[in-house]
Amino acid sequence: MSDAQDAQREQDTQREDTPRAPTFGATWAIGKATYHASTRSRLNLAVALFGLALFAFLKLLSDASLNQDERLLKDMGLFLTSTLCLIAMIGLSAHSLYRELERKSVFSVVSKPIPRATLIWGKALGLAMTSGLLTSLCALTWSVLAWRQGLEVSVTMYQAWYMIWCESLVVIGVGLLFGSFSTPLVSAGLTFGVTLVGRFSQDLIALYEKALRKGELTVGLDLAQLGLYVVPDLSLFNLSHAVVYGGPLPAEYILKGSLLSVSYTALCLLLAGVIFKRRDLI
Amino acid sequence: MSPKPLCIDQLHKTFYLGLFAPIPWARSLKLGPLNRVIRAVRGVSFEVERGEIFGLLGANGAGKSTTIKCAMGLIQPSEGEARLHGRPAHTPEARQGVGYLPESPVFYDELTPVETLELFASLCGIPAKRRKAEALKHLARVGMSGALDRPLRSLSKGMHQRVGVAQALLGEPALLILDEPLSGLDPVGRRELRDVLLEERARGASILLSSHILPDVEALCDRFAMIHQGELRHLAEMSSLATHVEQVTLSFSDASEALIQALEALGGHAKGPRARGVELTQVTLPVHAQREALALTLEHEATLTDLSADTLSLDALFERLVLNTDKRQETGGEP
Numbered sequence: 025m026s027d028a029q030d031a032q033r034e035q036d037t038q039r040e041d042t043p044r045a046p047t048f049g050a051t052w053a054i055g056k057a058t059y060h061a062s063t064r065s066r067l068n069l070a071v072a073l074f075g076l077a078l079f080a081f082l083k084l085l086s087d088a089s090l091n092q093d094e095r096l097l098k099d100m101g102l103f104l105t106s107t108l109c110l111i112a113m114i115g116l117s118a119h120s121l122y123r124e125l126e127r128k129s130v131f132s133v134v135s136k137p138i139p140r141a142t143l144i145w146g147k148a149l150g151l152a153m154t155s156g157l158l159t160s161l162c163a164l165t166w167s168v169l170a171w172r173q174g175l176e177v178s179v180t181m182y183q184a185w186y187m188i189w190c191e192s193l194v195v196i197g198v199g200l201l202f203g204s205f206s207t208p209l210v211s212a213g214l215t216f217g218v219t220l221v222g223r224f225s226q227d228l229i230a231l232y233e234k235a236l237r238k239g240e241l242t243v244g245l246d247l248a249q250l251g252l253y254v255v256p257d258l259s260l261f262n263l264s265h266a267v268v269y270g271g272p273l274p275a276e277y278i279l280k281g282s283l284l285s286v287s288y289t290a291l292c293l294l295l296a297g298v299i300f301k302r303r304d305l306i
Numbered sequence: 307m308s309p310k311p312l313c314i315d316q317l318h319k320t321f322y323l324g325l326f327a328p329i330p331w332a333r334s335l336k337l338g339p340l341n342r343v344i345r346a347v348r349g350v351s352f353e354v355e356r357g358e359i360f361g362l363l364g365a366n367g368a369g370k371s372t373t374i375k376c377a378m379g380l381i382q383p384s385e386g387e388a389r390l391h392g393r394p395a396h397t398p399e400a401r402q403g404v405g406y407l408p409e410s411p412v413f414y415d416e417l418t419p420v421e422t423l424e425l426f427a428s429l430c431g432i433p434a435k436r437r438k439a440e441a442l443k444h445l446a447r448v449g450m451s452g453a454l455d456r457p458l459r460s461l462s463k464g465m466h467q468r469v470g471v472a473q474a475l476l477g478e479p480a481l482l483i484l485d486e487p488l489s490g491l492d493p494v495g496r497r498e499l500r501d502v503l504l505e506e507r508a509r510g511a512s513i514l515l516s517s518h519i520l521p522d523v524e525a526l527c528d529r530f531a532m533i534h535q536g537e538l539r540h541l542a543e544m545s546s547l548a549t550h551v552e553q554v555t556l557s558f559s560d561a562s563e564a565l566i567q568a569l570e571a572l573g574g575h576a577k578g579p580r581a582r583g584v585e586l587t588q589v590t591l592p593v594h595a596q597r598e599a600l601a602l603t604l605e606h607e608a609t610l611t612d613l614s615a616d617t618l619s620l621d622a623l624f625e626r627l628v629l630n631t632d633k634r635q636e637t638g639g640e641p
Contacts, residue, residue, distance in 0.1 A: 049428055052428075054429075131375075132408060135401060304381045
């Protein structure tokens, strides 16, 4: 091998060994640590096991129903999966940043050569992975129950699970946004409020339009309507009706849901990053 | 000329607490406990030179940690600035090549020391294939090889401190900023850490060290600064303490009562223990009275057995600084 090649190889090795400014790697590392911390936490594990145990109750319910076992199993299965995921993600996302600040573990992380927002994005990534795991576990448990009942897992069911995960992304974004400037209790309350309004946003809009037609509008209702534009339409992610009564949904619908989920989450995380950057970490 | 590793320039930090803290124009309103103002740091300036160990000393609540947090960009200064290698401290680029140990470090309880260091190695931008080796190397340096795979929640405070030091050492930083690195460690751990810090200085790293444990600071640091009530009160080279003679002690084997009285008149304090059956009188005098004391010794034809210079210890300097300030405040003087 020539001297020039040796020198080039040495240069390449040196370049490889020189610490680089972290980019996606740092976000991924924080995400992985958040995922490990969430899944190894005894409390979270207990909550997940409790949730999965509820599926056993679902089996009893469907056995007791009259010729409605399939419908009940699907409907309740999705409801349980969605509720479990949302409650877990509201709690984890609202508490996640505060825990770092309270325990002061944040100092070691943000003192590294990374933008502060990396912590927010990393946390979101880790929680998204946790939510993915939780949704998959629920789906697996449901599938075992369905298999025992002799039911097939339809494409719509997979779509519904995917949309539940997409919805949990939005909740993670909202939770981290509120968590970037308030206490866990306040941020959990606000996130729960946004989730609740988001789930019923279509009904609320319908109510507003009804009031508009009747001429019963007040300033309060106008403000509420304004709020509805800010809150995401989470009813889009609820595919229970399609699962029970309809067939698979078109790819455009799933794509629209994915886009809404990703863009709304990204917007929340950007805002959270801006707020968090300005905070004094005492 | 390359910029200094750390430059703190006229740093001020004021915390506004209470109900109206988020509203800038309402902060100055005098509303008792509803509006509280804490001036944690007031006009602190110092620089850390390349390859030196610089000690930052002060009592609890003196403003050391706030200064350090400003230096790491964790807190925005109210006035003045902190620069790391010539760059504003709050930028991520400035923190490249800086290792930081926070006071009483806490990490993710569920991770093991190796996983923790791999995480921080990743944040430092160390390539993936080198992360584990770096983690193991630095954990071994701080004596953590025996607890590599135990979750952090099962480790003691001293072990957390060691993991904290190890993460600060990752990537061979040019500047180490260590907030109370010796606290929580047993004597062996303190000695091991002192050795690590000396190795780092030998490598060429600059170190800013904040500590309460003055003998360790005295043994390690090249220069030091003392902060009290948010203000910089003293900045000097550690070697200056050894040359700073304030008192001299004269020992006599046969001092007459007249000589003792004459020396006491010069501001001396006499004590006379018996040593090896010989009457030995020691008189401690202010250094400015040394010449006159020697003249008196000759005049009284006393036998001078020893003349020693009493240098100022860091402990004494620290005590004097804190006590003097507190006394001035009690008498209504300026702090």
